[in-house]
Amino acid sequence: MIRTDTLAEMFDVASFLSKQPVPAGDRVAIVTNAGGPGIVCADACQSAGVQVPEPSPELARRLAARLPPAASVANPIDMIATATAQDYAFTIEALAESGEFDAILTIFVPPLVTEACAVAESIRHAAAAHTSCAMAAVFMTAERPPEQLSAGGLAVPGYQFPEEAARAVAHAARYGAWRGRPTGAALTAPPETVAAGAALISAELAHRPGWMDPDAVGELLALHGVAQAPARVVHSVSAGVAAGRELGWPVALKAVAPDLVHKRGAGAVATSLHSPAELRRAAKAMRASVAAAGFQLSGFLVQPMIADGVELLVGMVQDANFGPVIACGAGGTNTELLKDVAVRITPVTDRDAAEMIRALKLYPVLTGYRGSEACDVAAVETLLLRVSAMVDAHPEIAELDCNPVIVRPDGAVVVDARVRLHEPAPRRPLPSVGR
Secondary structure (H helix, E strand, O other): OOOOOOHHHHHHHHHHHHHOOOOOOOEEEEEEOOHHHHHHHHHHHHHOOOEOOOOOHHHHHHHHHHOOOOOEOOOOEEOOOOOOHHHHHHHHHHHHHHOOOOEEEEEEOOOOOOOHHHHHHHHHHHHHHOOOOEEEEEEOOOOOOOHHHOOOOOOOOEEOOHHHHHHHHHHHHHHHHHHHOOOOOEOOOOHHHHHHHHHHHHHHHHHOOEEOOHHHHHHHHHHOOOOEOOOEEEOOHHHHHHHHHHHOOOEEEEEEOOOOOOOHHHOOEEEEEOOHHHHHHHHHHHHHHHHHOOOOOOEEEEEEOOOOOEEEEEEEEEEOOOEEEEEEEEOHHHHHHHOOEEEEEOOOEHHHHHHHHHOOOOHHHHOOHHHOOOOOHHHHHHHHHHHHHHHHHOOOEEEEEEEEEEEEOOEEEEOOEEEEEOOOOOOOOOOOOOO
């Protein structure tokens, strides 16, 4: 998928890719008969993320030997206003033959003598003779680009303004870089794990669709090797006190209530409880706050307090067209406020997982920001791979939310997780298309 900002830009990119090869790299040469538009085009290329490198000394000498003394053989290559159609042909061929550029953008501003149709003919012939180098042409005229650009076999896309051509080439170059990269390896759940998970999910769906019981969520994640904080689900305060003694004080207490999503907003989380008395007081207040929020308390979840670390979110939602979509981002109570998130379609590969984490604004914090100890980034990558394998194996998972995931130097652990189940519609097969 190539994402553009405007509808016009989408058609510009489509015109380029339908007529020219995908650039092998991001080195762009600009050939012009007017310096100003050439500089505008160079700025647009660099803003769009592609390079406008200088030609080698050997190539520069070859160009200078043919072009007028006043011409500039730097990039952009300004052949000045007297440039003929033959000058365009020579310059384009020299650039293409050098192997120093992956795409060539030509700009033509009508002078008094040279005709646009002759220049278009020269550009098209040069493009047909050098198909390894992608080409686009800008004709800054009141009329549409000349028909000669598309006459015959290989066509050259024509644009009215340099910025349009620069953005189209930049999109195509990024697409080529993506298409040429290694795809990486995805994780697949073993058959016995898939069978056990399917049995667990089937039992939950038979009970009722919707949010899974916390114990079942923990069991499902454990089946797929997802590291979790120890937890006990209890149905009375006295059982919660016993769980606190078993797990070791201090503990966190969380309400268990059907359809309760944002626990902190409903007063359903209490942390750093150091004694049975503190737990009893927290449970009493929690019953009242959860009821006031319109939810029916069905129990409590008791967990030992987890050492401080960086809070992340790992989530998933089923998309009607693409299937499971995995998200990784800044976690905790500020998730929706920060909106620092990276998204991929499953199956997520090891390269995808690494790119997702490194795309986050929060990533420097994971690597030891301002002298802090670096976190175990590899553990987060493994978590993403295991979640991807799990949701791919179980299409009944409609939504998953692991928030927060506490990442520390010694690993990553899921502190809170919820899973919503549904009866999945049959998956539509994706068309078989090349990358």
